[in-house]
Amino acid sequence: MNAKLDLTDSDMTHSDRYKMSAGMANTRPEKHPPFHLASSTSNSSNSDSSNIHKPGLEFSKANLSDFSFGKHVHLDYHIGVVSQGVQLFSSRKGIEPLAPGRIALLNPDVVHDGAAQSSDGYSLHVIRLEPQTLQSLMEDLTDKFQLQYLPDTIIDDPKLYRQLLQLHHYSQKPSSSQHPSQQAEPLAWQACWLETMASLFQQYSHLQPKTNFIKNGRGLSLKQKSYLHDYLLADLSAKHKLEDLSALFGISSFQFLRRFQASCGMTPHAYLMSLRIDFSRRLLRQGGKPAAVAAAVGFYDQSHFVHAFRKANGMTPSAYCKQL
Secondary structure (H helix, E strand, C coil), X not given: CCCCCCCCCCCCCHHHHHHHHCCHHHCXXXXXXXXXXXXXXXXXXXXXXXXXXXXXXXXEEEEECCCCEEEECCCCEEXXXXXXXXXXXXXXXXXXXXXCCEEEEECCCCCEEEEECCCCCEEEEEEEECHHHHHHXXXXXXXCCCEEXXXXXXXXXXXXXXXXXXXXXXXXXXXXXXXXXXXXXXXXXXXXXXXXXXXXXXXXXXXXXXXXXXXXXXXXXXXXXXXXXXXXXXXXXXXXXXXXXXXXXXXXXXXXXHHHHHHHCCCHHHHHHHHHHHHHHHHHHXXXXXXXXXXXXXXXXXXXXXXXXXXXXXXXXXXXXXXX
């Protein structure tokens, strides 16, 4: 169960603060739709079959060359990166290059524009968070807080940049030809989502915390770990989700993730994979065929199973069976 947050009213609303800081009294920007897309786009918020699907959350991609954004504002928070090329990003702080390895952070109601630095264009990836969605996310990440604003700037953080690109990869809608084994498991992308957002907001957002972010030292008890072990082992082939596992203990997904890692020294997904491989050895010893064993423990592709088994045991399932 999520802790109730104590929010303190500030003297200004989001809109008041950003309008003043952006000098909107002297600028009359055109109100564009929340995000302009050209060429290819991927919007996970409009598809139930995509991996990351939450109300008020959108992942967008645009390949842009001869298109320029005029001055405009957004209604939501934007986190932008480019995977190729350079965007010239203009805000009240001037013109800055948004290049690979850099991250653009934008609050609602901030006037800005953007254009390609060269005729080669650029690939832009944006995460959009509606204010109420961000509020809900912050409740998962911290016990009590007051979020003020993002810094409205471009930051250099290669590690966080790579995490954000990984999130965009997870957000892509699985193709009809994609094998189930190639699709991200919920435990993998959910952990990536929470860890990335926690890192971003803990380092770069302006907060007035009542308490600190959840401490890593608060782990699961032995009884809780034993219960979780049996729960996962009862259905190794299932695509378990963080929200389901955290619900077993009445805590948020982020609290569960932190406590699990503090207790076990690995992510829940890595732990599940370890259980699958260990149990597969038992089934192989009982005479199970590698293909059938792979399906029984949650691998929908035998090559994926062979790779994971070899990585854990130094040999393939077939080689393991021959030495029994």
